[in-house]
Amino acid sequence: MPPRRRIPAAAGAAALDAWLAGVLAEEPVDRTVTATAVRFTLEELATRDPGRSVEVRVPPYGAVQCITGPVHTRGTPPSTVETDADTWLRLATGAMAWADALASGRVRASGQRSDLEHRLPLFQGS
Helix, strand or coil, X not given: CCCCCCCCHHHHHHHHHHHHXXXXXXXXXXXXXXXXXXXXXXXXXXXXXXXXCEEEEECCCEEEEECCCCCCCCCCCCXXXXXXXXXXXXXXXXXXXXXXXXXXXXXXXXXCCCCCCCCCCCCCCC
């Protein structure tokens, strides 16, 4: 079952647009805007690919379990993805390719189902 949405779609999309505008203008982005954009995109991933076999972490803003597969009952799922907020939002908007993020070490991914290449971007040119 997909997660319960905590970020309203309009607020999430506005935060994502504000984050992207700040990045394109090479201006600092407010932490609250970044947090909302990250949480919104994590919720979107979990809504599109529900499940509990992969945990995607973007500290300190959030984590979500997604993608169908073997269900774990305790602790960390068998597959994990972890990255920083800037990298995650670049992946979610198509500003960075999955392969480039992995090659640069900006994403740490482990486990059979941790390849998100065909699930990203979530929003193109938001």
